[in-house]
Amino acid sequence: MNLGQQLAQYILSGLSTGAIYALIGVGFAIIHNATGIINFAQGEFVMLGGMATFFFFSALKVPLVLAVALATGVSTMAGIVFERLAIRPLKNATPINLVIITIGGSILIRGIAMLLWGKDTHSLPTFSGDEPIMLGGATVMPQHLWIFAVTLVVIVCSKLFFSHTISGKAMRACSYNRRAAGLVGIDVRRMVLFSFAISSAMGSMAGIIIAPLTMTSYDVGVMLGLKGFCAAIIGGMSSGLGTVFGGLILGVLEALGAGLFSSGYKDAIAFIILLLILFIRPQGLFRRGESERV
Amino acid sequence: MLKIKNINTYYGKVHALKNVSLHLHKGEIVTLIGANGAGKTTMLNTISAVTPPSAGNIIFEERDLAGLSPDRIVKLGICQVPEGRQVFKPLSVEDNLHLGAYLRYRGREGRAEIRRDLDDVYALFPRLLERRKQAAGTLSGGEQQMLAMGRALMARPRLLLLDEPSMGLAPLVVQEIFRAIEQLRQERGTTVLLVEQNAKAALRMAGRGYVLETGKVVLEGLPSDLLENNDVQRAYLGKDKKEIWER
Numbered sequence: 001m002n003l004g005q006q007l008a009q010y011i012l013s014g015l016s017t018g019a020i021y022a023l024i025g026v027g028f029a030i031i032h033n034a035t036g037i038i039n040f041a042q043g044e045f046v047m048l049g050g051m052a053t054f055f056f057f058s059a060l061k062v063p064l065v066l067a068v069a070l071a072t073g074v075s076t077m078a079g080i081v082f083e084r085l086a087i088r089p090l091k092n093a094t095p096i097n098l099v100i101i102t103i104g105g106s107i108l109i110r111g112i113a114m115l116l117w118g119k120d121t122h123s124l125p126t127f128s129g130d131e132p133i134m135l136g137g138a139t140v141m142p143q144h145l146w147i148f149a150v151t152l153v154v155i156v157c158s159k160l161f162f163s164h165t166i167s168g169k170a171m172r173a174c175s176y177n178r179r180a181a182g183l184v185g186i187d188v189r190r191m192v193l194f195s196f197a198i199s200s201a202m203g204s205m206a207g208i209i210i211a212p213l214t215m216t217s218y219d220v221g222v223m224l225g226l227k228g229f230c231a232a233i234i235g236g237m238s239s240g241l242g243t244v245f246g247g248l249i250l251g252v253l254e255a256l257g258a259g260l261f262s263s264g265y266k267d268a269i270a271f272i273i274l275l276l277i278l279f280i281r282p283q284g285l286f287r288r289g290e291s292e293r294v
Numbered sequence: 295m296l297k298i299k300n301i302n303t304y305y306g307k308v309h310a311l312k313n314v315s316l317h318l319h320k321g322e323i324v325t326l327i328g329a330n331g332a333g334k335t336t337m338l339n340t341i342s343a344v345t346p347p348s349a350g351n352i353i354f355e356e357r358d359l360a361g362l363s364p365d366r367i368v369k370l371g372i373c374q375v376p377e378g379r380q381v382f383k384p385l386s387v388e389d390n391l392h393l394g395a396y397l398r399y400r401g402r403e404g405r406a407e408i409r410r411d412l413d414d415v416y417a418l419f420p421r422l423l424e425r426r427k428q429a430a431g432t433l434s435g436g437e438q439q440m441l442a443m444g445r446a447l448m449a450r451p452r453l454l455l456l457d458e459p460s461m462g463l464a465p466l467v468v469q470e471i472f473r474a475i476e477q478l479r480q481e482r483g484t485t486v487l488l489v490e491q492n493a494k495a496a497l498r499m500a501g502r503g504y505v506l507e508t509g510k511v512v513l514e515g516l517p518s519d520l521l522e523n524n525d526v527q528r529a530y531l532g533k534d535k536k537e538i539w540e541r
Contacts, residue, residue: 166400173382176384182363183446185449186365
């Protein structure tokens with residue numbers, strides 16, 4: 001394989017992991033925009049998606065499609081319960097307290113998953129076979145196409161939701177000005193709950209579609225969550241294209257770094273990028289500095 | 295229509311409202327004047343349940359508002375136009391107005407009805423129509439004030455709470471805003487509780503006025519009486535300075 005083909009291969013696989021990071025990152029951004037907090041339990045919903053699918057499919061022998069749907073439902077419910085039990089009861093907590101609570105929540109969810117499903121790594125079958133597809137010198141697995149398709153659909157749906165429905169606009173209104181949102185009659189607490197539901201659903205989908213490629217276990221959420229966080233930081237916590245590009249950039253750089261230098265550095269690359277962004281452009285790569293008339 | 299009895303509100307540790315009572319009749323414009331920090335904004339926020347009272351009753355159309363959340367208050371027909379406009383800056387003018395009707399959308403009300411109210415708001419403030427696609431944050435202060443008022447009107451309030459609508463605006467724009475308030479009262483019979491530092495203009499338009507000082511109502515009466523009152527003149531209208539210095 002010549003260098004060109006290799007590069008194409010790295011970029012393709014980078015884009016597909018990047019799409020996963022993007023999905024997780026958008027989940028981070030949605031909660032951040034609605035509440036002002038970083039939900040570090042986001043990665044656990046990614047894990048729950050994969051693990052619950054495995055549980056329904058392998059242990060309960062449910063058909064794969066149904067298992068995926070059930071797992072998404074379970075993880076979304078988990079997100080809702082998490083908000084109800086851990087976030088909402090704290091009426092006057094500062095964001096930093098809430099962030100610490102989400103870290104505690106993530107440890108708890110991971111612990112429960114370990115007790116329920118053990119420490120083993122599990123694998124899921126790919127959605128439509130293992131026959132590689134040749135694409136201009138690079139090979140793609142059908143699962144990669146699934147990842148692209150699901151990510152695209154989810155992102156497009158969320159874009160439509162946030163810019164064309166009254167509920168979506170109301171959620172954005174909460175993020176721009178909470179008090180004013182309450183004064184026009186928007187139930188802010190309901191919107192916060194809603195944001196947790198949406199982002200845990202997105203996270204779990206990410207976890208489900210990547211599980212056939214990378215396997216899943218009770219602790220995959222930590223790393224995937226941090227990568228998603230990194231994508232959201234690159235994108236400046238936008239719940240739209242910024243974070244999507246952030247995820248794709250991160251995925252491609254990781255794949256190139258791992259392929260051209262050493263796969264040992266794969267995770268380090270993400271965190272170096274994270275630190276660089278935070279040092280140099282804390283508002284994200286694509287966002288211009290705050291400028292508005294007062 | 296609105297009866298407030300012996301309200302006490304704490305803002306953090308500050309006792310911001312001390313046994314305040316006031317009432318509004320249907321179709322009335324009542325103004326609440328007072329210096330900075332007198333508790334005017336707190337009064338409106340107490341009615342809107344942003345800062346709930348620690349004691350006292352607020353009765354709106356025979357209904358006790360105790361324990362309701364801000365969105366429930368809006369649902370009952372009380373809308374506040376907050377101090378400093380507080381529009382949703384990155385959203386377009388039209389989206390801001392649509393969000394004003396949020397509860398009506400949730401209530402499955404006919405779109406045509408909401409659309410008609412949108413046109414009414416544009417008729418009241420033609421400048422908003424010109425700028426309907428623009429982000430609210432790019433509007434001038436006066437336009438943002440119009441937008442904030444239009445947004446509140448989209449909820450079809452029976453009681454409108456206005457917090458310093460003239461703040462920081464050019465005199466001509468202030469006139470335009472006040473004309474709109476007057477028009478609302480005449481055409482729709484909207485009851486208005488108007489908080490103002492611009493006491494003279496507010497009293498000229500109101501049917502009654504209250505003077506608030508350090509969290510207490512110190513005076514209540516007809517605008518003409520309040521305008522005549524020496525204390526009011528000295529404190530809020532800038533007259534009688536000579537006497538103060540000489541005394």
